[in-house]
Amino acid sequence: MLVSLKDILKKANEGKYAVGLFNMLNLEMARGIIEAAEEEASPVILGVAEVHLPIIPFEYASIIMTHIARNASVPVCLHFDHGTDFDKIMAAADAGFSSVMYDGSALPYEENVRNTRRVCEAAHAKGVDVEAELGHVGTAGVDDSGDYESMYTEAEQVNKFIDATGVDALAVAIGTVHGQYRKTPHLDLNRLANIYKISKRPLVLHGGSGLSDDDFINTVKGGIRKVNICTEMCLAENRVYGEGFQSGRSFEANVVAAKDAVKEVVKNKIRLFGSSAKA
Numbered sequence: 001m002l003v004s005l006k007d008i009l010k011k012a013n014e015g016k017y018a019v020g021l022f023n024m025l026n027l028e029m030a031r032g033i034i035e036a037a038e039e040e041a042s043p044v045i046l047g048v049a050e051v052h053l054p055i056i057p058f059e060y061a062s063i064i065m066t067h068i069a070r071n072a073s074v075p076v077c078l079h080f081d082h083g084t085d086f087d088k089i090m091a092a093a094d095a096g097f098s099s100v101m102y103d104g105s106a107l108p109y110e111e112n113v114r115n116t117r118r119v120c121e122a123a124h125a126k127g128v129d130v131e132a133e134l135g136h137v138g139t140a141g142v143d144d145s146g147d148y149e150s151m152y153t154e155a156e157q158v159n160k161f162i163d164a165t166g167v168d169a170l171a172v173a174i175g176t177v178h179g180q181y182r183k184t185p186h187l188d189l190n191r192l193a194n195i196y197k198i199s200k201r202p203l204v205l206h207g208g209s210g211l212s213d214d215d216f217i218n219t220v221k222g223g224i225r226k227v228n229i230c231t232e233m234c235l236a237e238n239r240v241y242g243e244g245f246q247s248g249r250s251f252e253a254n255v256v257a258a259k260d261a262v263k264e265v266v267k268n269k270i271r272l273f274g275s276s277a278k279a
Contacts, residue, residue, distance in 0.1 A: 002069040005077045005099035005129040008043050009202040012225040017274030021045040023230040025052050030064050032262030037074050042275040049081040062095040074279040093128040105133035116165040134161050135173030137206040155194045162200050169202050176207030189222050196223025216272040236261040
């Protein structure tokens with residue numbers, strides 16, 4: 001069933017667990033994600049990221065995702081992830097997605113506020129929830145300078161940003177990066193605890209792929225209520241396809257194996273986040 005982001009995160013906050021946002025790039029991933037959620041009786045956030053639209057055109061993604069949400073036996077929020085283009089974000093809202101993310105985290109603070117407020121006003125008028133990012137979660141291989149702390153979310157800006165924009169969920173930067181980690185991340189859990197104490201909105205963790213089990217457990221305990229996962233599923237799918245082609249396994253069997261590999265990643269994360277049996 002299709003539900004709102006606010007509804008999923010309100011229940012997660014009350015239950016002190018997190019819900020996974022799992023981005024899909026193809027049908028195998030979409031099927032693996034929803035099968036995992038249904039088998040674990042977990043709410044789930046099914047996403048597609050703006051950066052992936054050249055791989056899976058939005059028209060195709062929205063057909064797959066809306067069909068899944070309407071027929072799922074668990075609560076499903078459809079989410080447009082890391083949107084930077086206003087028109088693409090609004091297209092997702094018009095297509096029936098229940099939440100969108102505007103990512104202005106690489107912009108100066110005031111510009112991020114201004115753009116986020118514009119998206120919130122337009123999306124809320126359509127009944128769609130909005131996530132935004134304060135601070136900046138970098139990208140592995142791009143933001144590897146080691147100066148991560150300069151990009152971290154400042155606790156004193158959190159509610160100022162929320163009040164100025166009207167955002168419904170806030171992604172925070174505490175030491176994670178997008179993509180495949182090249183070195184062990186060191187998360188600022190004290191910063192997260194301070195932000196959680198004061199934040200008026202549920203908190204989101206990006207750059208989840210590659211964190212340890214303890215990292216996930218500790219960030220959920222620290223107040224994270226939504227965790228984004230993508231790279232780890234892509235790596236699992238890619239590995240299975242590579243093994244299958246080398247062994248001479250049929251293409252049809254490879255598709256099923258890839259779907260099942262994604263499902264196992266998602267089920268493991270659902271259990272770590274604590275959302276099993278919360279549907």
